[in-house]
Amino acid sequence: MSNKTILTLLNEARKQLKARNLDLNAAEILLETRLGIKRTELWTSLDRTLEEKHELQFKADFDRYLNGEPVQYILQTAPFYGYDFYVDENVLIPRPETEELVLAAEQFLTKHPQKTLLDVCTGSGIIAIALKKSFPELEVSASDISPEALKIAERNSQELGAEVELRETDLVKAFRDESRTFDVVLANPPYISTGEKGEMSAYVLANEPELALFAENDGLAIYERLAAELPNVVNERFWIGFEIGYKQGEAVKELLEKQFPEAKTFIQKDINQKDRIVVCSNLIS
Structure with missing residues (x-):
């Protein structure tokens, strides 16, 4: 697998989300939570190349979301x-x-x-x-x-x-x-x-x-x-x-x-x- 930058990954995900009329924030939420960083840190790290394990994790999470599973259940966490x-x-x-x-x-x-x-x-x-x-x-x-x-x-x-x-x-x-x-x-x-x-x-x-x-x-x-x-x-x-x-x-x-x-x-x-x-x-x- 060729490692991708955060920007590339998010742009690819956003196209799929938009095509399905899904929450455009979903990909960022999945990625920032798994990486353990805040949204602002994600935005300032768009040129960062992801390790293969992180890219694979994101793909698995994102596929679950596209198949209809809520982000909160995928990540097993919800803010309140x-x-x-x-x-x-x-x-x-x-x-x-x-x-x-x-x-x-x-x-x-x-x-x-x-x-x-x-x-x-x-x-x-x-x-x-x-x-x-x-x-x-x-x-x-x-x-x-x-x-x-x-x-x-x-x-x-x-x-x-x-x-x-x-x-x-x-x-x-x-x-x-x-x-x-x-x-x-x-x-x-x-x-x-x-x-x-x-x-x-x-x-x-x-x-x-x-x-x-x-x-x-x-x-x-x-x-x-x-x-x-x-x-x-x-x-x-x-x-x-x-x-x-x-x-x-x-x-x-x-x-x-x-x-x-x-x-x-x-x-x-x-x-x-x-x-x-x-x-x-x-x-x-």
């Missing part, structure tokens, strides 16, 4: 809230929208310090771990029904130095059975309606776990079950935050208002001005 999390096909790829739920919780906890937090449907553990990193004194627990997802969350917890209690359970059942309660409860559950599959990217459907994506009853089934259980697992004074689909704000708000009529419940929009978070709390005015 300033940290790099391990991910594979057993968990969802972290979305920027979820960072807004973490930010909302961080802003609340900064003003109103609490002792305990539960993250339901934790997946790779991104929410629980990011908040544990921000508030080391906070006792953080996280649950998921998927043992495979919890193994990944445990790996991320260890690699990022964030001590989080992880429990395999259906929503909050294990905590309810133990009569445990929390000051803060967060959840980013499956919320896509099964009827929306036809509108979704084939890329997502082919790669990401359906268990973490879809819910019955127009995507509201998990919220309905969780809202009904929350009175059993929140303290007398509490803060609840749910990530939602942008069409689900009013429905989820009503579910929480029914369970907690004395609390303040409101919908918060994301950076794109779409409904994204529902907060329910009796700790804020």
